Amino acid sequence: MPFVSRSTDSTIDGLFEQPQPGTAEEFLLDDDPAVIAYMNVSPEVSSVSARQFRLMLRRSGLLDQVKAWVAQQDGETQDAFEYSGTFVKDSPMMAAGFAAMGFTSQQIDGFFAAAAQL
Secondary structure: EEEEEEEEOEEEEEOOOOOOOOOOOOEEOOOOOHHHHHHOOOOOOOEEHHHHHHHHHHOOOOHHHHHHHHHHOHHHHHHHHOOEEEEEOHHHHHHHHHHHOOOOOOHHHHHHHHHHHO
16 A cells, blocks of 8 residues: 655656655555556666667568668767667667657657567
């Protein structure tokens, strides 16, 4: 049975076992729909392994297009694509590459969320 804190838009942004004076004083039952929704939110994915990233590119039919884009970039970008162990969603290389592919921020989030499941 948690005590909840809420953000400025009244959505739950934290659960606590004990009341937190001035922060989390509202008590809700474990089966409250708002508590269940908060507990079931998937965390935002900010990075994936190189394997996950490349598999997602392949499954999305984008691997060849991305390789062609990378081949036209500077040496550092080419090395980063080839040898990175992790691909970070908000890195400048990712922003440039996804922009070149015409992805929206929601599509980028979806791509990384799907890649994280591989």
